Amino acid sequence: MPLGHNEGARPPSEKPLRPMTDILGHSSKGTDRMAGKAYADFIELVKEYYDVGYGQGWLQWDQEVMMPEGGAAERASQLATLAKVAHGMLTSDRMGSLLKELEGAPDLTPEEAANVREVKWMYDRAVKMPPELVKELTKHSSLAMQAWQKARKANRYKDFEPFLQHMIDLKCQQANAIGYEDVPYDALLDEYEPGARSRDVVKVFDSLQSRLTPIVKAIVDSDVKPDEGILTKAFPIDKQRDFGNWLVREIGYDYNCGRTDVSAHPFTTGSIQDVRFTTRFQERDIRPALFANIHEAGHAIYQQGIDPKNYGTPMGDSVSLGIHESQSRFWENVIGRSRPFWRCYYPDLKKAFPRQFRNVRLPDFYAAINLVRPSLIRVEADEVTYSLHIMLRFDIERKMVNGELCAKDVPEVWNEKMRQYLGITPPNDADGCMQDIHWSMGYQGYFPTYALGNIYAAQLTHKMERSVKGFWDLVERGEFKPIKGWLNRNIHSKGRLLRAEDLIKGLTGEGLNADHYIAYIKSKFGPIYDVRL
């Protein structure tokens, strides 16, 4: 019975199935335009590329959150294959020729042009990488992570040093393969913060560091000593979870398009209509349940705010790690550690933990959650010292990649900078230059995005205080819809229409600028520590 000539069969036609592209909001209209057909084909291919990427994402989420131990080897194989498939799609001849056809096409909308621009950027980075280098990097990062773990445990930097040096050499090869204008490091930074230049970042970071370090000193010298003990009593985990889950719903996290779970290291993953994050709980410390939770919810609210019709394209993706971090830090620090926020929610917290907070006044609670203390470990650092930890790492990794610093000299430089920035000296390398996993994984270029997040968050806050009517009153009333709405409209829903610098410039009238961050820190911590900053 030849296909299409099956006269007997009458396909029921009352309710035609909507094509998937329609369901997901992509329209293949506009084929009358010059670029119409090519653009539709391009989007189809791009969406497949993103589909596979999200597939990888969910397998990784499952690996961290759900997978039984025994599944590790099989999962590694599945992830490696999906990575290969995605890479093949991105670097395919078809993608190359579609991009060629579409680049500079005169009749693309700004959104379409952004999709082409961003995929071209991904494509270029991918095709420039020699397959042997990709393989060697994958292989070496696995080796280097193992070596790092062992060396850190034994506090023997010497054992890690050759692995770090080889990683740097490979990253240099990568930078050379990809190309750069100023310095090799830019080619790496560009992966995490597209379009950023270390030249500009250095300038802003330097001005930030020179102003932050005296602030830290003034706070350390202050007589005010917040009582951390308020936060480190026994808090039953299930109650922490209930409160934490409720709190992120309050600020606008949508459980219909996500879920929260527990993992050793909190993280957020997902697309737009399925964005999940994890958090962790400590029996004797309420802080992770509050702030790690709000931090991840901030990342998730960004993703959930993207326009679902742009799923599977750069317009349905986030701008950069720096902008992402600006969202998490805005909600965690600017909002979540603010006095108005806790004027609103402290009564609820007291209701959830009546015994623990019985005799604790709000000002003492507020001071305790804003404790500033120079410390050795980045992930435990407070809002004021955090960026200094980052700048130290940025300085070291940049100089290494640019050939100005060898692996063997890292501990000395690290310790010297710790003294200079934070006034403390690491007692050993395990809690010094070996504390982070990033360098062993080949994530050179990632660190600065954390501090960029702090800076952008302050710039956006400055703008919102002027654009969102009664900003802090809203916070104090727990009415976050206007604030989330502003972020949704001005950042989230824009996808990758603009690069970070242009996005911020368009919104605030200026590029990366640490002044607002400094002003924010001064106006917040001066009163807490009773010092003039």
Added chain:
Amino acid sequence: MPLGHNEGARPPSEKPLRPMTDILGHSSKGTDRMAGKAYADFIELVKEYYDVGYGQGWLQWDQEVMMPEGGAAERASQLATLAKVAHGMLTSDRMGSLLKELEGAPDLTPEEAANVREVKWMYDRAVKMPPELVKELTKHSSLAMQAWQKARKANRYKDFEPFLQHMIDLKCQQANAIGYEDVPYDALLDEYEPGARSRDVVKVFDSLQSRLTPIVKAIVDSDVKPDEGILTKAFPIDKQRDFGNWLVREIGYDYNCGRTDVSAHPFTTGSIQDVRFTTRFQERDIRPALFANIHEAGHAIYQQGIDPKNYGTPMGDSVSLGIHESQSRFWENVIGRSRPFWRCYYPDLKKAFPRQFRNVRLPDFYAAINLVRPSLIRVEADEVTYSLHIMLRFDIERKMVNGELCAKDVPEVWNEKMRQYLGITPPNDADGCMQDIHWSMGYQGYFPTYALGNIYAAQLTHKMERSVKGFWDLVERGEFKPIKGWLNRNIHSKGRLLRAEDLIKGLTGEGLNADHYIAYIKSKFGPIYDVRL
């Protein structure tokens, strides 16, 4: 710095990373053999195909068990893309030419030859399907499922009829495209039970039906009426879960290579070292917690028993749905509803639910869990009547595909057969011929595998009673290692080395044979119902 000439860098060589193929146990040795290189390339490609398939499997698991509602559209897109990728790998020119090179290669081991044979079978089925037919089937099954849901709710078979007829027409096209020797239906059955012929199945099913129906009648006419009320008291869900989880661990399910969750319809999914199943609980019925649980654990124990070194190949896959079902039904019914099993575990059950089972004697519990009662609904059917439900469906779907029955005549034939096989008449089509989702999904050919599972389970039990020393004593002592070990050695670890019929023949000396199933039913239910069967 050109790649490979980086003189400065000394890659640390103390601990070379094992290649993934090595970790997963595949060896690329034997390149000195004629087929060596081609076989290694073939396995690499096959493993990628399986990797993507398992990726789909985990995304589907996640969809059923974890995914928030909002994620549906995005997940559909991800699954469609992975299906396309997998199909592309299987039907690629490269796969075709490797298969051509390897087919009949003289120097393949039996395991290698099985891998080639089975992939060739998959490849043939896949390349023979016209892409337009695949599309039309996907589209129509979505429509037909919606129509089925609505029609069933409204109890209007007329509304479903044209959708069913069109599905049958499409399945006929599929059968014609794939090809067959005897009848079109064989091409569909082959998908779920590779190598099976309806000719043989009909013969065995007929002999089974003619003997089962009188058994059912004798049981119905018996004066013995087990007290179902024993099992339908209030059982706290969390205690049911604890007991159920413990019970499947007892029979040999390995939580290190799996996990259990809850879903509306219990199912098992996974590979070898990560095999998960779901179960469901009813507040006022302990049976799902016991038997749906053991049933799924039986499927999972099969998968976990496959040799991990064969991951990602047919040798690392299961034989057929019939053999799979033989494992689940062996554990659920032969073991899990046996007297020796509950001699061992009834005290534990009483300890878990002391109030509920206080005055319940073991014989009454045993009779209650083996209640036989002709009923309308397949999924609620007992061990004796279940196969009759299947044979009725097999008969109808086979005749439809073979052109001997039209959709419009299905209700009449269904009801007539229900009277003939089980002595009851469905009061409506919703609880009659519209009760199952399978036909609307295009799963014609699937149903018979359920009954094949019952038959194979009895054949294997007959063999094990003779091969595993003290078989029933072991069950009574809760020592399942020797039994699971026998299954591991003789079935699970063999992967797809043999097809179902040959596997069973090799183990028991005979092919598909319902005699053992009938003998098992008679010897078990005669005493319970105090009748000579």
